[in-house]
Amino acid sequence: MKKDRIWIGVFICLLVAGIAGSVFMYRKSDKKTVVIMQDKKELYRINLEDYTKPHEIEIKYGDGINRILIENGQIRVVYADCPDNTCVKMGNLSSDAMPIACLPHHLIIKYADDDNLPDGITG
Amino acid sequence: MTEVVSIMKTGKITELALLTALALIIFTVELRIPVPVPIPGIKLGLANIVTVYAIYRYRAGEVFLVVFGRIFLGAVFVGNLTALLYSFTGGLFCLLGMLLLKKLISEKCIWLLSIFGAILHNIGQILVAVLVTGTFLIASYLPVLIVSGCITGAFTGICAQIIISRNIGKN
Numbered sequence: 001m002k003k004d005r006i007w008i009g010v011f012i013c014l015l016v017a018g019i020a021g022s023v024f025m026y027r028k029s030d031k032k033t034v035v036i037m038q039d040k041k042e043l044y045r046i047n048l049e050d051y052t053k054p055h056e057i058e059i060k061y062g063d064g065i066n067r068i069l070i071e072n073g074q075i076r077v078v079y080a081d082c083p084d085n086t087c088v089k090m091g092n093l094s095s096d097a098m099p100i101a102c103l104p105h106h107l108i109i110k111y112a113d114d115d116n117l118p119d120g121i122t123g
Numbered sequence: 124m125t126e127v128v129s130i131m132k133t134g135k136i137t138e139l140a141l142l143t144a145l146a147l148i149i150f151t152v153e154l155r156i157p158v159p160v161p162i163p164g165i166k167l168g169l170a171n172i173v174t175v176y177a178i179y180r181y182r183a184g185e186v187f188l189v190v191f192g193r194i195f196l197g198a199v200f201v202g203n204l205t206a207l208l209y210s211f212t213g214g215l216f217c218l219l220g221m222l223l224l225k226k227l228i229s230e231k232c233i234w235l236l237s238i239f240g241a242i243l244h245n246i247g248q249i250l251v252a253v254l255v256t257g258t259f260l261i262a263s264y265l266p267v268l269i270v271s272g273c274i275t276g277a278f279t280g281i282c283a284q285i286i287i288s289r290n291i292g293k294n
Contacts, residue, residue, distance in 0.1 A: 002229040011238055015273045021266025040257040083203045089161035097263040103163050104205050106256050 029096035216247030237280025
């Protein structure tokens with residue numbers, strides 16, 4: 001007799017943990033400082049409120065390219081030449097925990113852990 | 124005698140090739156289906172139906188051939204070889220997990236096996252993403268990927284369970 005019930009229990013635990021974790025991860029952030037990273041290196045540290053006009057940043061990765069737009073205190077990827085385009089579909093950065101990621105280009109856009117004002121490395 | 128053996132082998136190779144081709148077709152068609160949740164790594168994983176079916180009908184080594192044949196050819200067809208590392212690790216996690224759990228979960232609960240496979244696949248992918256980007260923050264996608272694995276895994280598992288319970292393809 002294989003113990004299916006135990007595994008159904010494991011499944012339910014995983015599902016509940018997953019849903020709870022998702023709700024937790026999706027919570028909105030009220031931070032204003034955003035960090036753009038590539039291959040562990042911090043490329044830009046941006047205060048979103050510094051830009052009153054739309055501002056576009058282009059980031060190259062080998063042959064690849066991502067265009068990032070800062071507009072109305074929001075940041076998002078508007079163009080990527082990778083096949084899946086997930087980062088573009090993710091829209092504005094809103095979650096505190098979940099970054100916008102372009103995995104083919106190793107690009108990460110996230111809220112800064114410490115909400116300090118940028119110190120000289122601004123783009 | 125040797126002729127019989129070689130005929131059986133040819134038959135087996137043909138069956139495995141058919142399964143691989145079938146999985147590849149499903150994989151390619153799935154690329155055209157848009158995913159409503161834009162999180163890296165979320166997909167329907169319909170080709171998993173073939174994997175789960177193969178796990179119950181073929182030996183472990185043969186299932187490996189089908190799955191990794193499909194993964195490699197799929198990456199070549201799509202022209203996205205950078206994604207190969209992700210799907211390869213995901214496929215390995217999924218397959219090893221399902222082969223192990225097959226001994227623990229009865230044939231009435233194939234959908235359950237498929238769910239664990241899907242979750243393990245996503246965990247494998249996240250692991251690669253964390254290592255490749257060097258950002259542990261990527262792991263924050265894991266809860267969403269676990270939920271999506273439960274949903275898509277259940278769907279593909281139920282499909283596989285129906286196919287297996289109807290004894291399709293069994294001599």
